Amino acid sequence: xxxxxxxxxxxxxxxxxxxxxxxxxxxxxxxxxxxxxxxxxxxxxxxxxxxxxxxxxxxxxxxxxxxxxxxxxxxxxxxxxxxxxxxxxxxxxxxxxxxxxxxxxxxxxxxxxxxxxxxxxxxxxxxxxxxxxxxxxxxxxxxxxxxxxxxxxxxxxxxxxxxxxxxxxxxxxxxxxxxxxxxxxxxxxxxxxxxxxxxxxxxxxxxxxxxxxxxxxxxxxxxxxxxxxxxxxxxxxxxxxxxxxxxxxxxxxxxxxxxxxxxxxxxxxxxxxxxxxxxxxxxxxxxxxxxxxxxxxxxxxxxxxxxxxxxxxxxxxxxxxxxxxxxxxxxxxxxxxxxxxxxxxxxxxxxxxxxxxxxxxxxxxxxxxxxxxxxxxxxxxxxxxxxxxxxxxxxxxxxxxxxxxxxxxxxxxxxxxxxxxxxxxxxxxxxxxxxxxxxxxxxxxxxxxxxxx
Amino acid sequence: xxxxxxxxxxxxxxxxxxxxxxxxxxxxxxxxxxxxxxxxxxxxxxxxxxxxxxxxxxxxxxxxxxxxxxxxxxxxxxxxxxxxxxxxxxxxxxxx
Numbered sequence: 001x002x003x004x005x006x007x008x009x010x011x012x013x014x015x016x017x018x019x020x021x022x023x024x025x026x027x028x029x030x031x032x033x034x035x036x037x038x039x040x041x042x043x044x045x046x047x048x049x050x051x052x053x054x055x056x057x058x059x060x061x062x063x064x065x066x067x068x069x070x071x072x073x074x075x076x077x078x079x080x081x082x083x084x085x086x087x088x089x090x091x092x093x094x095x096x097x098x099x100x101x102x103x104x105x106x107x108x109x110x111x112x113x114x115x116x117x118x119x120x121x122x123x124x125x126x127x128x129x130x131x132x133x134x135x136x137x138x139x140x141x142x143x144x145x146x147x148x149x150x151x152x153x154x155x156x157x158x159x160x161x162x163x164x165x166x167x168x169x170x171x172x173x174x175x176x177x178x179x180x181x182x183x184x185x186x187x188x189x190x191x192x193x194x195x196x197x198x199x200x201x202x203x204x205x206x207x208x209x210x211x212x213x214x215x216x217x218x219x220x221x222x223x224x225x226x227x228x229x230x231x232x233x234x235x236x237x238x239x240x241x242x243x244x245x246x247x248x249x250x251x252x253x254x255x256x257x258x259x260x261x262x263x264x265x266x267x268x269x270x271x272x273x274x275x276x277x278x279x280x281x282x283x284x285x286x287x288x289x290x291x292x293x294x295x296x297x298x299x300x301x302x303x304x305x306x307x308x309x310x311x312x313x314x315x316x317x318x319x320x321x322x323x324x325x326x327x328x329x330x331x332x333x334x335x336x337x338x339x340x341x342x343x344x345x346x347x348x349x350x351x352x353x354x355x356x357x358x359x360x361x362x363x364x365x366x367x368x369x370x371x372x373x374x375x376x377x378x379x380x381x382x383x384x385x386x387x388x389x390x391x392x393x394x395x396x397x398x399x400x401x402x403x404x405x406x407x408x409x410x411x412x413x414x415x416x417x418x419x420x421x422x423x424x425x426x427x428x429x430x431x432x433x434x435x436x437x438x439x440x441x442x443x444x445x446x447x448x449x450x451x452x453x
Numbered sequence: 454x455x456x457x458x459x460x461x462x463x464x465x466x467x468x469x470x471x472x473x474x475x476x477x478x479x480x481x482x483x484x485x486x487x488x489x490x491x492x493x494x495x496x497x498x499x500x501x502x503x504x505x506x507x508x509x510x511x512x513x514x515x516x517x518x519x520x521x522x523x524x525x526x527x528x529x530x531x532x533x534x535x536x537x538x539x540x541x542x543x544x545x546x547x548x549x
Contacts, residue, residue: 049498055505068524076532099517105503108512171533243470
C-alpha cells in the first residue's frame with residue numbers, strides 16, 4: 001500500500017514534467033530543454049513502474065528494453081531528416097501495437113471487471129487500427145506502396161459493414177471475456193483490417209493529416225490501455241498526445257480548406273479538373289536570375305516537398321546567406337501543409353542552419369508579400385497555386401495559399417511542366433511576373449551562387 | 454468511484470493538452486509530433502507489469518513484445534526529437 005502511494009506520487013511528478021516539457025515547446029529557444037524535461041518525466045515514470053509489486057521477474061523486461069533501446073537508438077541516429085514523416089508514421093504504429101498488446105495481456109490478470117473489459121477492447125481496437133494504419137501510411141510515405149488514393153465502389157458500404165462487425169463482436173466479447181476466446185482474435189483481425197481500410201483511400205498530398213491523426217490515435221490507445229490497467233500516468237500522457245494529434249489534424253485540415261471527413265472518406269485525384277490554362281511560359285536562365293536577385297532587396301523562399309527530394313536545402317541556405325551579405329532581406333515562407341508532415345520544411349531548413357527567426361508562417365508573409373521583390377518557389381506547387389484562390393472550378397479551390405503571385409517577381413524552380421502532387425494545373429506558371437527556372441533545383445541554385453562569386 | 458476519478462483525470466488532461474499544444478508554433482510541429490510519439494511510449498509503464506508479473510507464459514510474451522515496441526517509441530522518440538531541436542538555432546547562434 002505504501003509502495004503504491006510512492007509510485008503514484010512519482011507519476012504526479014512525471015505528469016508535471018510532461019506538461020512543462022510541452023509548455024517549453026512553445027518556443028524554439030526553450031524547446032530542447034522541454035524535450036529533456038519530458039524525457040526525465042518518462043524516466044521517473046518507468047522507474048516507478050519497475051517498482052510495481054506484481055513484478056516478480058525482470059529478465060523479460062530487460063530483454064524487451066534492450067531490443068527496443070537498440071532499435072530506437074539506431075533509428076533516431078541514422079534517420080535522414082527528409083525521412084522524418086516515415087519514421088514518425090512507423091513510431092505511431094509501434095505505440096499502437098504496444099497498447100494493443102498491453103490490453104491483450106491485461107486479460108490474463110486475476111479478475112477483470114466489465115469496465116476493464118470494455119477499455120481493453122477499446123485499447124486493442126484503437127491500438128490495432130493505429131498499427132496497421134500507420135504501416136500503410138509508412139508504406140505510402142516511403143513509396144514502398146503506391147501513394148495514390150485507393151478508392152473502389154462500395155468502399156463505404158464495406159467499411160460500414162466492418163464497423164458493424166467490430167461493434168457486434170466487441171459487445172459479444174465484453175459479455176463473455178476470455179483470453180483465449182476466438183472473438184478476441186476476430187477483434188484484433190478486424191481492427192487491423194479497419195486500419196488498412198481507413199488509410200488506403202487517402203492520397204499522398206493528404207498524408208500530413210493522416211500522420212497527425214494516427215499520432216492522436218496512438219495517444220488515445222495508450223489512454224485506453226491506462227483505463228484497462230488502472231494506471232493514471234498512462235491516461236494523462238495518452239490524453240496529452242491524443243489532444244496534440246487532434247489539434248495538428250485540425251490545423252492541417254484548415255490549411256487545406258477541407259473537413260476531416262472529406263480528407264478521410266473521399267480520395268483525392270478522382271476530382272474534376274479546373275479550367276484548363278493557356279498562356280505562355282517564360283523561362284529564364286541562371287544568369288538572368290542572378291541579375292534580378294542581385295538587384296533585389298527583399299527575397300522570400302517558398303519551399304515545398306520538391307526541395308527535400310532534391311536535397312536542395314543546403315544550397316538554398318547558401319544563397320540566402322549570399323543575398324543577406326548583399327544587403328537583401330531574406331525569409332523562408334513555409335505553408336502549413338508543405339512537405340509530408342506538419343512542420344517538415346522547417347526541420348529541413350533548420351538542418352541547413354537557417355536561423356529560426358527567418359522561418360515565417362503563411363499568415364505572416366501574405367500581408368507583406370507585395371513588398372517582396374523576388375519570391376523563389378522551390379519544389380512547391382499546390383500551396384502557391386493561385387487557382388485555389390481565384391478559380392472556383394479548381395479542385396483545390398478555397399485552400400489558403402501563399403500569394404507568391406502578388407510578389408513583384410516570382411521564380412519557379414521546376415524540373416519540368418508536370419503538375420503537382422494533386423495533379424492540378426497551376427496558373428502561376430503562366431502569370432506575367434513569373435519566370436520559370438527549369439532543371440534540378442539544387443543545380444539551378446548552385447548555378448546562381450556561382451554567378452555571385 | 455474509481456472510474457469517475459479516472460475520467461476526471463482524463464478530462465482535465467485533455468483540456469490541458471489542448472491549451473498547451475495550441476501554443477506550439479508551426480515551426481516546431483515536427484518535433485512536437487515526434488516528442489508526442491515518445492510520450493505515447495508511456496504504454497511502457499503498463500507493459501512492464503505484463504512482462505514481469507509471470508501471470509501466464511502468453512501474457513509474458515505479449516508483455517515483452519509490448520515493452521520492446523514501447524521502448525523503441527520512448528528512446529527513439531526522445532533522441533530524434535533532441536536531434537531535431539538541436540538544429541534550431543537563433544540568428545546569433547547560427548552565425549559561425
